[in-house]
Amino acid sequence: MNHQAKKITAEDVKTHGLSESEYAKILEIMGREPNLVELGIFSVMWSEHCSYKSSKKWLKTLPTTAPWVICGPGENAGVIDIGDGLAAIFKMESHNHPSFIEPYQGAATGVGGILRDVFTMGARPIANMNALRFGSPDHPKTRHLVSGVVSGIGGYGNCVGVPTVGGEVNFHPSYNGNILVNAMTVGLADQDKIFYSAAAGAGNSVVYVGSKTGRDGIHGATMASAEFGADSEEKRPTVQVGDPFTEKLLIEACMELMATDAIQSIQDMGAAGLTSSSFEMASKGGMGVEIDLDKVPQREENMTAYEMMLSESQERMLIILKPGKEDLARKIFEKWELDFAVIGTLTTTGRMVLKHHGEVVGDLPIDPLAQASPEYDRPWVKTEVDPVVKAGDVKDIDWRHALRNLMGCPDIASRRWIWEQYDHMVMADTAQRPGGDAAVVRIHDTDRALAISTDCTPRYVKADPFEGGKQAVAETWRNITAVGGRPLAITDNLNFGNPTKPPIMGQIVEAIRGIGEACKALDYPVISGNVSLYNETDGKPILPTPAIGGVGVLDDIDRMTTVAFKNAGDVVILVGQADDAEGWLGQSLYLRELLSREDGAPPPVDLAHERRVGDFVRGLMHMGMITACHDLSDGGLAVGLAEMALAGNLGCLLQDPGTPRHSRLFGEDQGRYVLTVKAADADTVLAEAGTLNVPAKMLGVTGGRDIVLADGTSVEIAELRQLHEGWFPTYMSGKS
């Protein structure tokens, strides 16, 4: 088909996901009718995925600066100063729609894409994380999706040799038709060797490296910007296919080239491939670009200009070379057996000119297209928050039954089945493996480390988007604190439903406000992120899921703390719980798992309290006072204690937790940690807490093989272990 000669119809505009008013704008910018190639370029550049048109207005309100932020949102990934001339570069990104259609490749290419976002800036990737949400375990597709996504993430990460060190997983029926696969990469770079994407230098060569371009993934960005219907599986051809071996070669080749002085700017070809990379580089640098599509390395015959510009073939990068560096660069890519082609030059025209078979097949103005990128102030309504659930109105179930049940429920059961399929130790710097509060990865060749955690509690966000947004940020901060880290910055991956529906838009607005509030209070800015909207199937939205990835630093890796009870006779202390209030059961897993209730206001996050308690805990760690630490989240105190007991294979004997007992044991109040300290240090710790106005209370002592309450009732650790470890393998084997 000759895409250039074809006249644009209303149907073409619609299938490209553009509204009538957007098309009118295109006509105005072009001063003529666009051809199909040009329409395709507008379509992807203005897609929700690339333009953030529904969320931009609100994203701008997020705090993005701090003295340690080197580069905030807007580049391929965010950059922070972690001391000693080093920078951590990180970002989280979704690959939801492709992973639902083809779980293995969708998840694998999600990992590949986020890796490229990070190494394109000069960082060697040192850790991968993921935040996954699946439908109900009872849904017939869930097993298949879990299995495919996990092996896809493993298949890619294991091969490129970057450890997958942690993450989170939830199950909920709202994800039955729309799973979430959010992948995060953290990389390490020298601060004086960071690469950006703004093109400069008229006449400089535009170079294409990596894999050849095929017909895969055409219109992925547009697909990621629309709701799913019953026909979603027919979209399988738009899912890209990953090649982790080529990615590994690309990492090594780029690292080798980056060590020379050849690169002016560089960007990976992610969503919308050659279009968005060339367009964004030129746009950021205020340049024009001329591309000869005949030079693009092609995997298939007779590819059209339209296909080449919109292909999302994986493992490709676009580089602007400094003058005269072509031979040097070519040699490096040839050594790694990757394609290398000079496909164009930078110009001063401010236009993107595409040539194919000697003809101009596209000619668009760059700035007007970028600046006219739509920004909507969509109507929104605030979520009505349920009243607070009183503990007295919640059935008090035998705590032993409740604990057994929770430890083996899908949202709390051990994720070992998943992370044993990820190589989480390659690169020999993983100091804290999956299963703890945060992953800890040593900064190579130093005694320092990065702590990384991804968190979100979607049921809280649904019930109260503002508090839920705060909570997601606070939980990463808390998890990083719990291993001894100083939290520095976050990346946010905002997954929501259809923003044209005011209640959904209300979730987006309020969650972003909550995230911003928490970031400000905790000095914990957003440095990168991604928005994934239209996560709906047949009009049913997912739970609002703003997944947060936090990164912090441990200045002395020997001070790292883990959740495991260490020695019998240590004193167990609960920090952060006000003694006069009853426990918060609204939106708790106790309510959902044992009483099938998903109601109530979620636990509020008092950010000043959060910071005071966390700083206190970190201070104790620096003094070497703490033998174990665990933050309290899903399932509350009882589940937290059980997890510490399981990790250390050591029980504990507890005093009366207070009344109402079920609310004390299973309430999900925020800003709390359980610590253990040597018996001789207990008084010092409690006194120190008193001085700093941090609530702290002795709970009991460690020892034995059971968790025992003051009234003599107890649960065996061995039994809890069976329930906790058993759920995932049993479920995945199809026996449950």
Added chain:
Amino acid sequence: MKAAVIVFPGSNCDRDIAIALEQSMGKPPAMVWHRDSELPKVDLIAVPGGFSYGDYLRCGAMAAHSPIMREVKRAAEKGTRILGICNGFQVITEAGLLDGVLMRNKDLRFICKDVHLRVEDAKSPFTAGYKKDEVIRVPIAHAEGNFFTDEDTLKRIEDKGMVAFRYATPEGDVTQDANPNGSLNNIAGIFNDKRTVLGMMPHPERLSDPTLGGTDGRKMFDGLVEALS
């Protein structure tokens, strides 16, 4: 001791093994690129873990035919010690330096976790740092580590004492439950008949540093240095 580490484009444990060797040797090993056709004169050649050429074909099958592997085979014939770990085990097995094959794990999944190994033979330079029947803890990380061979070969391997390590319980019992991948006779590592070549699926280089949670792997490299210096 002088050592070399072979680097394939898809190797990803080359740095890890180099660091572990340097820690014991006091100097870094030579890193040798897969397309090189010459090896430095060394006492030990390590073939590291990873995905050699992507391993989209059978693991290690292509790497076994690379230019550098011709040299590795030649060195092996002359008695240079060869250590293949994980993908390196697959590569040197495909190259014919060791008996058997490594098939998909019995449950068909990639497995990354610590396992316990019983040291079956402490007389080789590779295992000189251990005592016979000592139980050590090191991680595995592979999808194809299920050691298999025919009955006659297995009998010969066992009769000649060519098994270096077996998967075992922490107490040293060789049980089916302790076998993570379905390997015949719980075999985790084997020698050639002269004990100059060792192939093993577990990664001793990953637990050679207390910060990473263990140092049982380090004894292998310390033992090698002592035996080969």
